[in-house]
Amino acid sequence: MTSIFAVLTALLLAPCEAAPAKDQCVICHATMGDAHQAILKSFSRDIHREVGLSCSSCHGGDSSSDDPGKAMSAEEGFIGAPTKAETPKFCGKCHSDPATMKKYNPSLPVDQEVKYFTSIHGKRLQAGDAKVAVCTNCHTAHSIRPAKDPSSTVYSKNIPQTCGKCHSDAKLMASYKLPADQVAKYTGSVHGRALLEKGDTAAPVCNTCHGNHGAVPPGVENIGHVCGMCHAHNEEFFEAGPMAKAWKKRKFHICATCHDHHDIKHPTSELLSTGDGICRKCHPSDSRQVKAAGIMKAKLDEISDSYLAAEKSIQAAEEKGLDMAEARDLWDGARMSLFQSKTSVHTFRPEKVAEAASPGIEATLKARRSADEAVREFGQRRVGLGIASLFLTLLALGLYLKVRDLESGQS
Numbered sequence: 126m127t128s129i130f131a132v133l134t135a136l137l138l139a140p141c142e143a144a145p146a147k148d149q150c151v152i153c154h155a156t157m158g159d160a161h162q163a164i165l166k167s168f169s170r171d172i173h174r175e176v177g178l179s180c181s182s183c184h185g186g187d188s189s190s191d192d193p194g195k196a197m198s199a200e201e202g203f204i205g206a207p208t209k210a211e212t213p214k215f216c217g218k219c220h221s222d223p224a225t226m227k228k229y230n231p232s233l234p235v236d237q238e239v240k241y242f243t244s245i246h247g248k249r250l251q252a253g254d255a256k257v258a259v260c261t262n263c264h265t266a267h268s269i270r271p272a273k274d275p276s277s278t279v280y281s282k283n284i285p286q287t288c289g290k291c292h293s294d295a296k297l298m299a300s301y302k303l304p305a306d307q308v309a310k311y312t313g314s315v316h317g318r319a320l321l322e323k324g325d326t327a328a329p330v331c332n333t334c335h336g337n338h339g340a341v342p343p344g345v346e347n348i349g350h351v352c353g354m355c356h357a358h359n360e361e362f363f364e365a366g367p368m369a370k371a372w373k374k375r376k377f378h379i380c381a382t383c384h385d386h387h388d389i390k391h392p393t394s395e396l397l398s399t400g401d402g403i404c405r406k407c408h409p410s411d412s413r414q415v416k417a418a419g420i421m422k423a424k425l426d427e428i429s430d431s432y433l434a435a436e437k438s439i440q441a442a443e444e445k446g447l448d449m450a451e452a453r454d455l456w457d458g459a460r461m462s463l464f465q466s467k468t469s470v471h472t473f474r475p476e477k478v479a480e481a482a483s484p485g486i487e488a489t490l491k492a493r494r495s496a497d498e499a500v501r502e503f504g505q506r507r508v509g510l511g512i513a514s515l516f517l518t519l520l521a522l523g524l525y526l527k528v529r530d531l532e533s534g535q536s
């Protein structure tokens with residue numbers, strides 16, 4: 126039984142390219158226990174097998190010999206299973222060597238090992254800590270898939286789980302005095318929900334902000350820049366605004382101070398509340414700054430309310446079958462202004478918010494007026510129509526009575 130399985134597995138795993146016809150490593154390992162069967166099964170889908178590599182490409186040894194003593198001998202360059210500390214170099218044998226990698230995929234970067242040693246993981250590994258992540262903790266050892274493959278451990282949607290194997294382990298993280306809540310917080314954040322629930326791959330995941338291999342928390346100087354990769358205007362406005370210099374001096378995070386970093390929620394104008402809003406964290410309640418926040422909040426509420434009211438009016442008209450294409454266009458156009466006014470909060474200047482909101486407020490008022498007007502006209506037409514049809518009914522009744530009169534006179 127096992128030998129049939131061994132032959133089948135060997136055939137299945139036989140490298141597609143012109144490699145040795147019989148891979149003795151596979152043939153012999155296929156006759157061994159469950160752990161080895163599991164390795165062979167995983168490896169049948171590994172990218173390395175798909176490009177024609179096999180066991181001995183990573184582990185060394187002589188794959189043409191069925192003598193274990195020779196096949197797995199040091200003379201044949203057998204490496205065996207690397208320890209965690211040896212792993213970066215083990216993978217780097219090929220991945221850090223442009224000449225090797227060029228033969229397979231010239232566009233694949235060859236900097237993973239170098240970058241890895243600039244990360245906190247790499248630095249700690251070098252210092253003798255084997256609890257950090259090495260290549261195989263993120264990529265696996267025998268079922269490695271390209272990052273673009275949805276079944277890969279480093280496919281965007283699977284990253285939180287991959288990092289979470291350690292970063293959600295409260296006991297492990299406590300020994301480093303680190304919180305273990307990043308994955309939970311991220312999953313509930315605007316970014317996590319966009320990626321994990323809506324499949325929006327434009328949203329960032331752990332490695333977007335921390336780097337793939339150079340995994341370091343972005344420092345205070347870089348944080349705005351990380352967010353600014355995608356939220357360019359917010360960063361631009363902040364940098365040109367009245368607080369940029371003072372915040373840099375005090376080493377405040379230019380975005381996370383107001384939005385957090387893992388636990389980012391959908392912001393609303395409540396953040397600008399003069400009572401318990403975000404500005405009150407640093408500015409006293411009767412200050413110019415908090416007054417400015419109140420004015421910005423009022424403007425944002427005005428445009429949001431106007432936008433919602435216009436939508437309601439347009440819907441009411443459309444339900445009556447009225448053509449609201451023009452009002453819809455106005456309303457759609459106002460959305461841009463609504464978003465821009467929210468973004469312009471980051472100038473922290475009320476007049477800028479008013480400027481951005483004003484075209485939207487105007488357009489939504491106009492759209493609302495025309496929808497309400499159309500509904501009113503529709504109502505008047507209905508009354509007119511009712512009167513006309515009542516008149517016609519009476520006329521028909523009169524005619525009928527007249528005809529019946531004439532008929533009875535005749536008979």
Ligand code: HEC
Pocket residue numbers: 149150151153154180181184185186187188190191192193196197204205206
């Ligand atoms: C004739 C059988 C046979 C052949 C051929 C063979 N192996 Fe092994 N291999 C074994 C046995 C038996 C073990 C020990 C298993 C154990 O300890 O559970 C082993 C162990 C290993 C290990 C684990 C070593 C460690 O450090 O834990 C690796 C890796 C390995 N083999 C790779 C290879 C490669 C690569 C080839 C081909 C170049 C190969 N084997 C050829 C039988 C074989």
Ligand code: HEC
Pocket residue numbers: 150151154161164165168173178179180181182183184205206207212215261265266267
């Ligand atoms: C891409 C490189 C790579 C290839 C190809 C590869 N291995 Fe491994 N293998 C590793 C690494 C790395 C380890 C160390 C264990 C770990 O990190 O999980 C390992 C560990 C092992 C072990 C020790 C048991 C274990 O799981 O720790 C065995 C046995 C083994 N490999 C057999 C094989 C066989 C048989 C093949 C071919 C079917 C193969 N390997 C192909 C990288 C590779």
Ligand code: HEC
Pocket residue numbers: 212213214216217220233234237238241246258259260261262263264272279280281284332337338340
């Ligand atoms: C902390 C987790 C982590 C560690 C450790 C890690 N990687 Fe990666 N690796 C990733 C992520 C995440 C990606 C990219 C996903 C993407 O492009 O979206 C990636 C991508 C890659 C790629 C594809 C090319 C590229 O650079 O984007 C290769 C090859 C690779 N890693 C090899 C390695 C090697 C070799 C090591 C060890 C020196 C290693 N990785 C260590 C997470 C890790």
Ligand code: HEC
Pocket residue numbers: 172173176178182183215216217218219220226229230233260261264265266269270271272273
């Ligand atoms: C014998 C050389 C060699 C060794 C050793 C090796 N790789 Fe690879 N690796 C390759 C080649 C070749 C490819 C395929 C490149 C391609 O065609 O895109 C590849 C592909 C990959 C990819 C997919 C890249 C992508 O397209 O996203 C990852 C991830 C990866 N290897 C990680 C590892 C890890 C982790 C190790 C160590 C456990 C390792 N490799 C060891 C040669 C090697």
Ligand code: HEC
Pocket residue numbers: 245246249256257258259262263284287288289290291292301303331332335340341342
């Ligand atoms: C195998 C376990 C393991 C995996 C998987 C892992 N890490 Fe880590 N990571 C650690 C450990 C342990 C530390 C603590 C090192 C220290 O700070 O001394 C750490 C530290 C970090 C730090 C630095 C924290 C600080 O401020 O000191 C960042 C950032 C980080 N990891 C990000 C990631 C990301 C992103 C991923 C997934 C792509 C990931 N890690 C996957 C174990 C892991």
Ligand code: HEC
Pocket residue numbers: 285288289292303304307308311316329330331332333334335342343344345348351381386387
């Ligand atoms: C939108 C960007 C972003 C994303 C996505 C992100 N982080 Fe972070 N992360 C940060 C920032 C910013 C810091 C704080 C840096 C500082 O304090 O200097 C941080 C800090 C950390 C730290 C240090 C300890 C802590 O909690 O402050 C770890 C560990 C970490 N992140 C892991 C992760 C993991 C795991 C994921 C995915 C579940 C992730 N991060 C997703 C931006 C991000």
Ligand code: HEC
Pocket residue numbers: 315316319325327328329333334348351352353354355356380381384385386389390391392
């Ligand atoms: C890779 C691109 C990217 C990066 C980097 C990024 N974001 Fe985002 N962000 C998005 C996307 C896409 C959305 C929209 C998610 C959705 O609601 O569909 C979003 C949404 C948001 C929202 C909610 C907007 C709303 O109206 O609900 C806030 C606040 C936010 N991000 C802040 C940040 C901060 C702070 C950082 C840095 C720590 C950051 N983002 C980094 C892409 C990014």
Ligand code: HEC
Pocket residue numbers: 349352353356359360361363379380381382383384392393394395396397403425464467468469470471
């Ligand atoms: C002083 C507090 C503060 C700082 C600093 C701050 N924001 Fe905001 N942010 C706000 C407020 C208040 C809103 C809410 C406006 C609304 O939606 O009513 C907001 C809204 C947002 C939105 C949703 C509206 C939009 O523009 O799409 C995003 C995204 C955002 N901020 C990203 C960032 C980024 C990125 C940074 C760093 C460059 C940053 N914020 C810095 C207070 C702040």
Ligand code: HEC
Pocket residue numbers: 367368371372377382397403404405406407408413414415417418473
């Ligand atoms: C983390 C603390 C912090 C938060 C939160 C904060 N500020 Fe500031 N703000 C400062 C510091 C520090 C300065 C510079 C010193 C100063 O002028 O008081 C400053 C200065 C300003 C200035 C320029 C001074 C002036 O009056 O011309 C304005 C405007 C301002 N903040 C508005 C706001 C608004 C609006 C919010 C809420 C959306 C806010 N700030 C939230 C710390 C903060």
